[in-house]
Amino acid sequence: MKNYQKLEDGVLVKLEKETSGDPQYVKLRVVSDKIIQVMATPVEKFSEEPSLMVVDNKKGKTDWEFRENGKTLVLNTKDLRVEVGATTGDVTFYDKSGKVLLQENNKGNQDFAPVTLGNTQSYRLQKAFNVTPEEAFYGLGQHQTGLMNYRGWQVDLTQYNSVAVVPFMVSSKNYGILWDNNSITKFGDVRPYQPLSKLKLYGKDQQPGGLTATYAFDPKAGKAPIVRKETNINYEFLENQKDFPQGYKLEGGLMTWEGFIESDATGEHRFEMPSSGYVKVWVDNKLLLDRWREAWNPGMSVFKAPLQKGQKHAFKIEWNPDGGVSYLAFRYLTPQTGQDLNKIAFSSEAGDRMDYYFVYGKNLDEVIAGYRHLTGAAQVMPKWAMGFWQSRERYKTQQELLDVVKEFRKRKIPLDNIVQDWSYWKEDQWGSQEFDETRFPDPQGMINELHNQHKTQIMISTWPKFYEGIEAYKQFDQKGLLYKTSINEQIRDWIGKGYVSTFYDAFNPEGRRMFWNLINEKLYKMGIDAWWQDASEPDILSNSSIEHRKALMNPTYLGPADKYFNAYVLQHNKGIYEGQRGTNPNDRVFILTRSAFGGLQRYGAATWSGDIASTFEELGRQIPAGLNFSLSGLPYWTTDIGGFFVENKYDRGPMTPEAQEEWRELNTRWYQYGTFTPLYRSHGQYPFREVFNIAPEDHKAYQSIVYYNKLRYRLMPYIYSLTGQVYHQHGTIMRPLVMDFGADKNVLNISDQFMFGPSLLVNPVHEAKATSRKLYLPANSGWYNLYDGSYQKGGKQITAAAPYERMPLFVKEGSILPFGPDLQYALEKPAETITLYVYGGKDASFTLYEDENTNYNYEQGKFASIPITYNEASKTLTVGKRQGEFNGMLQNRTFNVVFVQPTKGKPLQFDLKPDATITYSGAAKSVKLK
Template identity: 85%
Template sequence: MKIRNTLCLALVATLFSFQQPGGKKYQKLKDGVLVKLEKPASGDPQYVKLRVVTDNIIQVSATPVEKFSPEPSLMVLENQRGKTDWKFQEKGETLVLNTKDLRVEVGAATGAVSFFDKNGKLLLQESNQGRQAFTPVTLGQEQSYRLQKAFAVDKDEAFYGLGQHQTGLMNYRGWQIDLTQYNSVAVVPFLVSSKNYGILWDNNSITKFGDVRPYQPLSKLRLYGKDQKPGGLTATYAFDKKTGKTPITRQESEISYEFLQDQKRFPAGYALEGGLMTWEGFLESDATGEHRFEMPSSGYVKVWIDNKLLLDRWREAWNPGLSVFKAPLQKGKKHTFKMEWNPDGGVSYLALRYLSPIPAQDQNKIAFASEAGDKMDYYFVYGQNLDGVVGGYRHLTGAAQVMPKWAMGFWQSRERYKTQEELLGVVREFRKRQIPLDNIVQDWSYWKEDQWGSQEFDETRFPDPQGMVKEVHAHNAKIMISTWPKFYEGIDAYKQFDQKGLLYKTSINEQIRDWIGKGYVSTFYDAFHPEGRNMFWDLINQKLYKMGIDAWWQDASEPDILSNSSIAHRKALMNPTYLGSAEKYFNAYVLQHNKGIYEGQRGTNPNDRVFILTRSAFGGLQRYGAATWSGDIASTFEEMGRQIPAGLNFSLSGLPYWTTDIGGFFVENKYDRGPMTPEAQEEWRELNTRWYQYGTFTPLYRAHGQYPFREVYNIAPENHKAYQSIVYYNKLRYRLMPYIYSLTGQVYHQNATIMRPLVMDFGTDKNVLNIGDQFMFGPSLLVNPVYAKNATKRRLYLPANTGWYNLYDGTYQQGGRQIEADAPYERMPLFVKEGSILPFGPELQYTTEKPAETITLYVYGGKDASFELYEDENTNYNYEKGKFATIPITYNEAKKTVTIGKRQGEFDGMLRNRTFQVVYVQPTKAKPLQYDAKPDATIAYSGSEKSLKLN
């Protein structure tokens, strides 16, 4: 795919050789308007350009110099302009562009842009708050600019999207969101508003959104020790009790152990292993109001302010995660503070910083601030609803493909199958137990210890990898394999890339060693280089794809060249890139890396749908057959709860395929250090049961993690309710395959979203704006994950203006209220929206085991309903050529009739005749979900429309 080239104003002097009436300088273009600012102040743009992309998408560009940079967009595709009959007019000091959907105004003197709907309602207005839009910055040998753009917004507006962030926030209003790629943070610079518009911020560098003021160290507050002594908190560093050493106590004004480089800041002679640290005393601010705190942390950490516990979490020592919390502080008042930290490892990370209350004049402002760029570029995307906004994003950045049908089944994974026999034994066991399975995953380190990047199996553990792949296929399963963009110094693949100058060399020059064995020096290839991408595909094609590997797991694609290194060092480790400085392109590595694999496989085998699972994301990633998982997360109920809003915001960012490690990746010592106590074992089983229940209704259904092993039969025996619940939901997923695969088709053909935040379907219900732990799975199913230990009830909200059926027993109740739903160990609360049609297929062991010759339609009355059944050839790209079929199914409440409409389209191997069995559920007539339920009506269908009345 070609990348859009931004207009280059090579003849700008000629372009502005005339003045418009009134002294204003502007030029009407064929697709917009170009404005030259009259008296730009330092840091202001010299030119602002508006381009009409479609009736609902406007591009805004600005430059501080005489020419727009010709630098291409990596996110936005070329030639995305749609047909539009827009009109231009001049109204005094204002230039106006009108489309069918929007009115856009730009100040002829200021360049400030405002967006209105077709009825004149203000949607969004630029407001740079008197700050510089462009600040010069030197990046090595390059000159560039820091960028900032602010907007005035409504006081009740909510904001979503921006990728995957695991702080537990659903609505970002009032917070700062850090758009920096990191293990468990996936950056997509597409913001979505509850007012049905989006902003695609077309910049590849590290960016902040929201309240973009820099976080301040604690030392900016007045700090007092627990003895009231001013100057800092009382810090106590207690040693492992076994050492018998006296704790170290000192006064500290900052808590900053965030990166590897900060480990030397601990007190001399202090060992983290087995230690416990506390900071105690008082905080005093010079402002009154809500103070927001940001804490990257690993290990066990608790924070109290005014004796209120604000944070209590655990994260694996080697992989810190970010938390945010807030506390009201009063000017001049001392607030008690206590923090307790058990690092839970020999190296661990912790920092704490804060933001003072948002100034009154900025309460209704948001901003983007980026580290580097030669121009400012963003797209305003409007929609009648949030599906329309997501559709506009995909219009700009590319359609998301229909994933292969097998990808929508269950994935079993483990860190890691250490031998060929281990992997094959799992596939055999699933088939023996008749537990549905479509995919098995080979994680990292299948190579010899010193051969990372070779993509070659260690023959002592994998004596016949070709035979292994064949046996997996013989069991009607697929296999995905982990490949990293990482190469050990000196191996053959390293030498091939190095000879062509396609490797980042800083880590080589610094001789940085990883954590494997004795430690090996490594680096990553430059994915921004076209030849680098081609060579990487050639490598995995020759070594793995030709062997029959079905899917690609792209780990560490942030890129994570050195985990927990400072951000400045991370940029140095990938500097320079083929396109320019790492500062300018830091967030886009994952996009280019996966572009090479997607284009490589499609070029090698155009008939085989690409499937990539990658640990990061960026704008446009969806066009490369890629899904994202939420990274190396912790195995706790608290962490599970954070996954839900993370995945929902990811979906609102326009990327439809997302998954999480069911059960969490890394576990606490009580689970993996020797035999589990009975209490720990039952907690482990409950955690996995609840996570499997939730994972059933994420776009991709996949279990993965470190020891203990994650296969259901390794979690609990068959007679245990954990085992029974996990298998129940697995089979429910497969029964729902006609529904799920239809949703997958709608992603491509209708720009649909599978995992849907409630604001997408119930945006007029203000109660849903902040709900981040419930969601719709497709148009019909309300999913309410249980993420509290020992819970048997789940408080949830039933959205207003519709009724809701309990999926399990069919009972009905009206929406618009909070309820306390039953949530026994074995079941997660699931509801069906009134006016829904749910298609259930046959019991399957894998997604394509047999065609759905009989489909049971559960019709939930009370309102009209519709559903479109989608089918295609399952594994190829013929759907792009029109080879697919849809069957419209409708229910008319007034007439009590169900209609199976005329089939549209066809494809090779299409099932031409089938039976629909209708089970009719009504508000006054509950019916439980039973796959063998006696139908209320049966329809023999051969492609022509058929209707019947239901009793």
């Protein structure tokens, strides 16, 4: 009797269960030629709960074939061959040439381990895969450990301030796995991290039993340090603050752990360290970590060191907590061995079925297109959103905000958006979404002035948080739409005397409708243009333990928080997007949110990297964080230019001249980098972040920041065309080098260079006082220096000049870069004259995209594209026939062409005499270039 059933769209296999953790059924579904869904269940029937991430996996019919080959069942599509063991349930994916792409490894830990969540039964889930030795792994959202390639590491998929979770991994072999699970998940090497105590520990005196821990008090206290032997370091959460030695005060203190560590394994050990304050770690007298993070918001670091089995290794941690409450923990993993070196896994805390999608493509763009096929397209952002955003924590009055906008306009520094951060309400009215009239006497008048007089948009912060007892709280509470644990525990926040608060349940459709109705009535009707969704992890109580965080959002409308922990941000933003589109279908939604999840891109949402530190080291970590975010299929991302929170030397009293110059340099380098992220936005705590508050006009910091601002606006035809590609071709704006140069194995681990669109190679400078930087020019292309037009071949590492005022920027050979007019804001005037810089040496093409800028008519075909091509052999540039049309479309324009060749460099200069001029009215025109 056969144990499988061929279905209309796949196959269902019944397995013999050997243990309770084995699957009983495995189901494969053909979603498309390149996408296969794999599901497994340990019980008789699959859970029918709909996915929160995947919106429609049944688009269209796909031709596929099925056959039985002994104990193997084979599914063939145009692009894939997929085999499933009829008795084992193991699934293997092959390309059409028969090469293995990915293979399930079902030996080892149980796939399903029963767990009880309150009154609900569920399962812990784990699935392992065999992979090839040379593979690299990316994506998974935004993580700030500085890693680009996650090979050999564990990635913790837990939503947190500055960690954004997207359970979509992509491989350098051009496939991805969308892990359809909403709970806390681990990826990669999913073995549990071990506490320090699992190593053999010796004190400074080399005696066994623990490290020598020294808790030195603030020198002003005049107290002798507390010295003792310790075997563990775990001050990770609020709950652990009670574990410090009795009577020890962190403020002004310094802690060290010194001695020797000994492992029972030989090889590269990996260490994980959440920390705040100043921390340094040495192994064998080598400094492995040296960072600062604000005391109230720890960040994760990972590093590695080789240890020899049975050998003592000198070890030291030095920690200055830099505050009255601070966080630190330390743990490790022994080396992977044998087959585990070529194994990855996903492991999730809770779920009723195993469910993942294998997504294949000829390149990573196709893999990301497959992800969006499953989870929804990313919209074209409103054109103004691609301009410059000015923000600050925070503008405290209406006048302060207006004065900043006026200063930008007076100085003729381009600006599109001003941001009103939190606490514009009365101190005890968080969640009211109402302006405090003593500080904002006429918010309607303010918004009207911004729109009509200053031509700027305004974004406003609206948390999903409510103070106990306010009117909005009562309305949500009456309908049972609030999480009540924090109310029952009377947890107070940090504002004024401290107020008790909670969040609404965004999993409840009624909760989402009520939240939109609240911000619509109080804010959107006044003309607010964009929504800032802070703390959307949800961060109900910062730095609480994970178990407590789950308790604080329990139960959700859908069930236990354990099962849905990571998906809050998706549901919260869904309500705002659907609410605004329902209220005003002609107005493009723009949401900036501090978290992410699979499918977020379909809700008009972008993500920023959270409350990060203002240091060069943190700037360096932003680059791989953003690149992996892009590889997760979410195209719109940004950081707080300048970092959010600053060291005392910058904001406690007048800065020393040295600190001030360091501050200016840090901001200059961050602005340079931020110009070439998908969204260009400055934000942070004091010192104020406006360029005119950073440095005077005659300072090179000011001049550099304004130069790149104006360059961003000149590039608007290029940038807005990229946003068009995001929707129409599932494009990606901020592109890790592996996307365009994956065949060049040198790029697999490059974490601090990227392509901005198809043409610009961006090389941020993230070291203090650097005037040059090493970078790699990818192979199989030549490269032009953007500034002077000089040319060199790729496939080599170079040391590029990086003077204070400039970041190294290169243009790929065979590129067409369109530059528009000088602008003060994105919609100031149409690009009637476009300067086309054509970089010869290879054929080139670019498609100029335009639409109505702020509405959704492009979804109904109201847009136009102009294909522009260059043929190297004939040296001919062709501006092709315009395709499509829309209301208000520019009918005629001029293209001034500047031709740059390997032997004839030309500088980026907008008053340069063009090599050719094309007067264009929509019909194709060609010119020969010399």
